Amino acid sequence: MSKNRDDSPLPRLQWPRYGIDAPAFPAVLGAVGTACCLAAGRRRRPGRNAMATAGAVMLANTGVYLHTTLSGKLRIWRRQLDQAGLKGDEQLLDLGCGRGAVLIEAAKRLPTGRAVGVDLWSAQDQNGNRPETTLANAAAAGVADRVDVHTADMTALPFADGSFDVVTSALAIHNIPSFEGRYRAVDEAMRVLRPGGQLLVADFWPMARKYAAHLGQGTLRGLGPGYWYGGPWLGVTLLRAVKER
Ligand SMILES: C[S@@+](CC[C@H](N)C(=O)[O-])C[C@H]1O[C@@H](n2cnc3c(N)ncnc32)[C@H](O)[C@@H]1O
Secondary structure, X not given: XXXXXXXXXXXXOOOOOOXXXXXXXXXXXXXXHHHHHHHHOOOOOOOHHHHHHHHHHHHHHHHHHHHHHHHXXXXXXXXXXXXXXXXXXXXXXXXXXXXXXXXXXXXXXXXOOEEEEEEOOOOOOEOOOOHHHHHHHHHHOOOXXXXXEEEOOOOOOOOOOOOEEEEEEEXXXXXXXXXXXXXXXXXXXXXXXXXXEEEEEEEEHHHHHHHHHHHOOOEEEEOOHHHOOOOHHHOEEEEEEEOOO
């Protein structure tokens, strides 16, 4: 059995399981959609067509959400990391790594580098969110030797200036309640990047636009239907910025 840094046993998994982002959201949407469809099925109920349509739309949104969180985001991050020009020896930091979807995909591309994740392990933001789960996922993916996780707040990172070649973050910065806190996280990401290092942040499109405006630089690109949390109104945009040399 693989071990974590404290030498306590980690659960052994056959393959990584990355869980569901904000699990209460699809649970409520799916439950309300099902209730609408059932209610519309009762005869002679006024407005049954409208109720059936609303129920079907909510169930379809739930399906799109689950597809994104279980597979769409992984496929998209694989492509982004493949296009990031990694040499394989980089030091990479993933902010709000959760169960490790992006952290571990990055580690697979860093045979002589290191992928470090920080998180506060909120189970509201991702089910089963614990450092042990992330380390067990890294072991299942065969990259435990190059993955570290830290319990840390991304608004106050415990790393020296310029320690990382790449900083990534997937759907995590918007979880900080205030814009002031979100901007602090973006500033911290730039602080720990080395000059010339790159920042890759995926977040809901209005947030990503505000982070770019705050930084005063960066390119923005919509990541498409594979990263819709239910529909285009909760679509995700990638901000890519490079720290000045
Ligand atoms: C929706 S999950 C995304 C997890 C992972 N990046 C992924 O895409 O699968 C958001 C993550 O951000 C973490 N998080 C929220 N606020 C944070 C903070 N201030 N510092 C570090 N992590 C935070 C949560 O605990 C959660 O793991």
